Every structure is written in structure tokens, then in C-alpha cells.
Amino acid sequence: MSGYKKPLPEVTPWSQPFWSAAKEHRLVFQHCPSCELNILYPKLFCPNCYSSDLQWMDASGRGEVYTFSVIHLHPPSPFRDSLPYVVAIVQLDEGVQLMTNIVRCAPEDVKCGMSVVAEFDDVTDDFTLVNFRPAAM
Amino acid sequence: MDKSHRGEVAIVGIGEVPSGVYPDRPCLQSALESARDAIKDSGLPHDEIDVVIPAGTFYDPWYNTNMIFSQLVEELGLTGKAKMNLQVVAGGASSSAMMETAAGLVVTGKARAVLCVHAEKWGSMPNQEMYDKLATFGISPEWEAPYGLNMNAVAALITQRYAFETGTTTEQLASVCVALRKWAELNPNAMYQKPLTLEDVLRSKLVTSPLHAFECNRLADGGSAFVVTSAERAKSLDTVPVYLLGSGSVVTHYAISQETDMSRFGYTQAADEAFEAAGLGPEDIDIAEIYDSYPVFNLIALEQIGFCKRGEAGQFVMEGHTWPGGSLPMTTNGGMLSQGHTGTGGGIAVLVEAARQLMGKGGKRQVEGARFCVETATGGTYMDAHVSVFGREVP
Numbered sequence A: 001m002s003g004y005k006k007p008l009p010e011v012t013p014w015s016q017p018f019w020s021a022a023k024e025h026r027l028v029f030q031h032c033p034s035c036e037l038n039i040l041y042p043k044l045f046c047p048n049c050y051s052s053d054l055q056w057m058d059a060s061g062r063g064e065v066y067t068f069s070v071i072h073l074h075p076p077s078p079f080r081d082s083l084p085y086v087v088a089i090v091q092l093d094e095g096v097q098l099m100t101n102i103v104r105c106a107p108e109d110v111k112c113g114m115s116v117v118a119e120f121d122d123v124t125d126d127f128t129l130v131n132f133r134p135a136a137m
Numbered sequence B: 001m002d003k004s005h006r007g008e009v010a011i012v013g014i015g016e017v018p019s020g021v022y023p024d025r026p027c028l029q030s031a032l033e034s035a036r037d038a039i040k041d042s043g044l045p046h047d048e049i050d051v052v053i054p055a056g057t058f059y060d061p062w063y064n065t066n067m068i069f070s071q072l073v074e075e076l077g078l079t080g081k082a083k084m085n086l087q088v089v090a091g092g093a094s095s096s097a098m099m100e101t102a103a104g105l106v107v108t109g110k111a112r113a114v115l116c117v118h119a120e121k122w123g124s125m126p127n128q129e130m131y132d133k134l135a136t137f138g139i140s141p142e143w144e145a146p147y148g149l150n151m152n153a154v155a156a157l158i159t160q161r162y163a164f165e166t167g168t169t170t171e172q173l174a175s176v177c178v179a180l181r182k183w184a185e186l187n188p189n190a191m192y193q194k195p196l197t198l199e200d201v202l203r204s205k206l207v208t209s210p211l212h213a214f215e216c217n218r219l220a221d222g223g224s225a226f227v228v229t230s231a232e233r234a235k236s237l238d239t240v241p242v243y244l245l246g247s248g249s250v251v252t253h254y255a256i257s258q259e260t261d262m263s264r265f266g267y268t269q270a271a272d273e274a275f276e277a278a279g280l281g282p283e284d285i286d287i288a289e290i291y292d293s294y295p296v297f298n299l300i301a302l303e304q305i306g307f308c309k310r311g312e313a314g315q316f317v318m319e320g321h322t323w324p325g326g327s328l329p330m331t332t333n334g335g336m337l338s339q340g341h342t343g344t345g346g347g348i349a350v351l352v353e354a355a356r357q358l359m360g361k362g363g364k365r366q367v368e369g370a371r372f373c374v375e376t377a378t379g380g381t382y383m384d385a386h387v388s389v390f391g392r393e394v395p
């Protein structure tokens, strides 16, 4: 898997638990017990109450497509062999959002509001990316 | 700028070089010619400029550090006179950020006259190099880059959601490009001056759904500049001062994946603040100089500032109301979709156009009798919304 040419996440000390969990095929987010905020992407401290006492929680992996686009032309260089591909923002049931790719689905079938579930792509020995596929398959 | 300072500062001079692909025109030349022309246009003796604000330039880090380290002060003969050279950069919103900074310096008496200037050379860069660069601007290297996001896709995500929520059609979105081109046909500094039809836009290649090639801005070399001073100083100049009547702004996100209201953003909050300060409303506005870069931003701004009802901006533009001769002339330089996208300068060109129109220097595209103008800006992945109200008089 060393032939992977696309950009890998530039990980911070406080986001490492997210990527470690992804490697175990778990999608996690942070929860702030003092103000009840759910947080993703991971933060060094709660942006609402500034508490540093954040807990990691397992997400259901379920959500819906907030919006998406099918990239046909002029992608970043490492993605030229992947055309067309679908980038999307997914809103998880837990109320947080993330950027992802929609996979295992014809690009023309992706719709705003579509129900999706997380799946995991072990792109290298060190990194697993979180993609989403249609919930109804 | 709030209402306690309404009309206290004015743009008194503007300069601009043509946008397009000019590989033999050094970026510094675009900056210097724009700056020189803006100073001359103001009628101020050049050595009265005491603060120089260059906006950020992205094509070359060395050029950009020269701008940070006072090269313009030296080239413009302002050494020993300028008190400060500072870079102000908020991506596409640098126009508003520079204007606000300049206005603040002037009203507090820290500056007598501020030169704001920008130049860029995006149009001469190799295409793939720019595609790669535009996959880094405002895009999270940890949470977004691994998924192949780029700037076209950011705009496409927004367009998709906006169309989903409002029912705006593909044709209505494409009509923004047509409307902007109508203005660019009258703009000798525009990169594209040939007529463009709805069919041309819709038949162009699908780049990043739902965006067609003509709905993606064209990268350009260019430069523009403006001079800001006090309304008091402007009185004795032989120029038409363009007064800053009010402004408002809000930052809504860094990463586009964190934005929760992509069909509105922060324009309503920004516009309410600007209109409150100006003592005016949308009904008083003669021209809407809206930051485009992609068609959807004109539609969102038209609706959220209050020129159109939610979901009706597409039809409004499609019917030609924003064309030359229409009831609400919009982005009258042709915007980044037709004048060309000079990076940080795309918005500065829109701001300079606002001043140009109110000064009555619009040439073939002059909007006759224009008194009040709204100008907008947004930067990065549309991270912020800025709305300013300018007038050739203080109401």
C-alpha cells in the first residue's frame, strides 16, 4: 500500500485518537461534558466553553448528504486518475459535519438529503479514511 | 464602519491595469501602475500618502514578502514620509478588509491618506500548478485535502445546496454569467469582452457538477488600487469623493465542511449592519457591486441583502434586471467570471468599480445618476460576508 499518492491527513496531537479509531474502523467525535457540545473535526479545547476535558464517543456512522459535487475535470494532481469522484459534506446523526467521498454508488445517484453510512478505506498501513455509501443498497 | 463615522472617509482615487494573461508584464509593474494612477486620480501630492497597504499575493512568496517589507514605499518615493506599510489580507475579502483598516486609520487621525494596492499573476501560471494551489486555499490539510477537494468543488457544493433549497434552475444560475458578460463587453480592462449566451454556458463542459466551465472563474493577471482619505481632506481635492456610509461583516467558517447554512451565509447580518450605519435600505441602492467568483454568490447576496426574495434572484437575473439598462445594475466590471479572477484582487476590482461608478468614470458602462452603491466581498472558502454601502453624497 506504499504506492498511495494522494494527500494523507496532517495529524495534530489532539486529533490522533480520531485516526487511531478510524484504523479500527470506528468513527469517533468529541463530546464536551461541561456544555454538551458534540465536536468534529477534533479541537484542542471546546470552542464553546473552552473546557479541555473532552471525551471521545463512537458515532453511529449514520447521517445524510448535506451537499455534494461530482468532480469531472481539473482536480488536484494526485486525483487525476480517480475521475469522476464525488466529494460531499455529510451531517451525522450526532449533529456534526465532515468532508468525505461518497463511494459504492453511481455519481449521478447521489442526492442532497440521501441517507448514508460510514465505511472505512485502509489507504496505507498507517491511515484509514472515512468514506460514506448509500444506506439503502 | 458604524453610523457614528458615516461619511467621514472617502475613496478619492482609483487605478487599474487590464486583466488577462500578460506573461511579460511583471507583477510589480501592475502594482506600481495601479498605485501611480490611483494617486494621480486623487489629486493628492504623492508624498501625502502616509500609510501603504498592499494586499496579499499568492503566485510568488518572494514577491509577496517584498510587499510586506515596504517595496512599494520605496518605489513610490515615500521613504521618510510613509509612517507604516502593512499587509492586509483576507483572501477575496481583502477589498473590504483593506477599506475598513484604511477607514479606521483615517478616522482616528493615525493616517492622512492610505494607499491600498494589489497585483497578481495568476493568469500566467501553468494550469495544473494553479489547480493544485487552489486545492490548498482555505482547505483543511487534515480534514478535506485527503478527499480531493478544490476551489471549484467548494463553489459546486454551495451551488448544489443552494439550488436544492431554493429550487433555482440550471438556466437561472447560468444567466448570471450572461449578465456579467453584458457588462464586461463594455469594460476595456476585462479579460473577456465577447458576447456570451446562455447556450454557450450550458453547452460548456461540466467541470464539477453542477458547475460548467463558463461558471468557473478565469484566473488572470491584473492590478488595482485605491486611495482613502478623510471627507474633510477630500473637500479641497478636484475629485468626486466616494463616501463610505456604512459597513458590516461576519465570519461564518474556516472549513467549508463546517458551514451549516450554505444557501445564506452571513450576508443578512452584514447587510443589516451596513444599512443601519448608512441610514439607507436596499430600496435606496442604485448599483449592486457583488463579489461573484461563481454565479451562486451573486444570487445568495441579492437575496440575503434584500434585493430579491428568497429563491427569486435567479429569475430576477434571468429577466435581465441586472444587465446594462436594468433596474439593478450588478457587478458592472463583469466580475471575476468575465473581467478575470486576480486572486485577492478580484474583490478589489469590484470595490474599485463601485468607486468608479459613483465617481462617474464608468465610461460606456456608466450607470447614469448613480448615488448609492452596495459592495460585497467574501474570501477563502466563502468564510466571511462583507457588505459596504458607498455614496457620492452623505444622506
Ligand SMILES: [Zn+2]
Pocket: A032, A033, A034, A035, A036, A037, A046, A047, A048, A049, A050, A051
Ligand atoms: Zn464545551
